[in-house]
Amino acid sequence: MSEKTLFERIMDREIPADFVYEDDRCFAIRDINPAAPQHILVIPRKPIDRIQNMAEADRELVGHLLWAGGKIAKEQGFEDAYRVVINNGAGAGQSVFHLHVHLLSGRDLSWPPG
Numbered sequence: 001m002s003e004k005t006l007f008e009r010i011m012d013r014e015i016p017a018d019f020v021y022e023d024d025r026c027f028a029i030r031d032i033n034p035a036a037p038q039h040i041l042v043i044p045r046k047p048i049d050r051i052q053n054m055a056e057a058d059r060e061l062v063g064h065l066l067w068a069g070g071k072i073a074k075e076q077g078f079e080d081a082y083r084v085v086i087n088n089g090a091g092a093g094q095s096v097f098h099l100h101v102h103l104l105s106g107r108d109l110s111w112p113p114g
């Protein structure tokens with residue numbers, strides 16, 4: 001059996017985290033090293049290492065992450081000013097190879113991102 005990802009260990013409560021949302025397909029936690037005053041990670045329970053390795057059957061799951069992100073942003077009062085980010089690949093800043101969506105809010109978010 002392959003080793004669990006960091007986020008699977010968090011999902012299984014082996015590593016503590018501040019959970020803000022959970023359902024049968026995903027969960028959301030506050031980022032341990034926030035890049036904005038509000039920084040939440042929306043994570044599928046099923047580990048997918050990166051976008052290009054999604055199966056066709058994962059399309060609905062990944063859409064669900066955006067849906068859950070919108071719901072969380074509303075619950076957290078992000079209003080309509082938040083950024084939704086997926087870092088895909090080490091060169092693009094991905095450090096945990098278990099697909100996840102960042103929600104960032106609470107500061108000016110310039111464009112293009114760094």
Ligand code: 5GP
Pocket residue numbers: 006015017018029030031032033034041086087093094095096097
């Ligand atoms: P990535 O760099 O892969 O796009 O995002 C991974 C994110 O996970 C980073 O923003 C990082 O701060 C966060 N992170 C890493 N380890 C932990 C942890 O143990 N707990 C929490 N809550 N976040 C973590």
